[in-house]
Amino acid sequence: MDDYMRMSERTARDSLYTLSRGVVETFGDVYLRKLSLHDLQELYAAHEERHGFPGMIGSIDCTHWKWKKLSEAVASQDLWIWHAFFGVVGFNNDVNFLDQSPIFDDLLNGKAPDAPFTVNGNVYKYGYYLTDGIYPQYSTFVKAFRHPVEERDNFFKRRQERIRKDVERAFGVLKVKWHIVEHAERPLDLESLRYIMYACIIMHNMVIEDKGRIIAHYILTEPRHVQFQPGTTDYLHRVVDIQDANKYRQLQEDLTDYIFYGNNNDNE
Template sequence: MTGNIDCTHWKWKNCPVAWKGQYASGHHGSPPFVLEVVASQDLWIWYAFFGVMGSNNDVNVLDQLPISDDLLNGKALDVPFTVNGNEYKYGYYLTDGIYLQYSTFVKAFRHTFEERDNFFKGREEGARKGVERAFGVLKAKWHIVEHVVGPLDLETLRYIMYACIIMHNMVVEDK
């Protein structure tokens, strides 16, 4: 497995009032940011995309990621592995049900009828908790993203988020 891919949303509580209409969508109180990452079970974040929510959601954020361009162009990571005697050339990402059907995305079974499917679903859901834990740690440690004050442009906010992710990975590596 290359990692877990998932999306989370952050509310920008201190967004300048003049900018709220520009960054908010109708059903959100505060303008949200979207963060999509590939994380492993040890909470290491391998890849991240950070931007303003606006019209973005979990599916169309994927269209903006360079990682999806690589998948569509056949440039997936060369991570050979063997399962049940079958050799595979490329690694795969564990995803939830909202992601599109790509050969490198593995989703849990919705309806399981056999014991082995139940076993696989349980193991996959356990492995997917890594990305949710990574989001939880990021949100708990780095409140600056949520409470950033002042009229910062999106590029500066993106640098702040990526700096928080780098520091997060440094803490994970140190442990």
């Protein structure tokens, strides 16, 4: 833009920021929307059919950008990015990033719909994300076994690690598709960076829709409002439910049995 349009460096930066903000404010409600019950049900069905994981929302991971920022994202099998959060390295890292992330805010305050599912005869209240080993043992995360011994555990570990690469593939496509994501050379304030990154993610999701690969098609729904304020009994009950390590282990075992024995029966 500097050479072709004879624009000054400052004008080019201001135009980039204005464009990014316009994309986010115009299209964000659809292409970077919060998950609705309809979205969750379609994701559940698609991930069980394609991956064999009932109740799976997507895969979650963090990545370091060359901007010296840390980014967290959730992607589904179609590489649609459902959630993104950006922080500054030094204040956020892989270990404490989750404490700063808003990934569970809507679930805790009741704005996100409850979408229960059943596996191995046990009912679970919330969907889950596939993660790597650094994430905590929450009932909304499913990790691979760290040191599998049994054949079923090894089978589950291989399957889980292969499938959670969806989010890594989404990161890779995003970097290839938008040059600025991988090669931002000029220092920008955090607000500007967020608008630019969200704009790139929104346009990434637009391309997925345009190619006809999306799992969850947009349906206009009534917005949900906060039902549980922080500190209230209902809110704290949800915190306990999400951070319940026993439920995490039970879900991991149920999924392992479901996937291993289900595949063996299919093969037979």
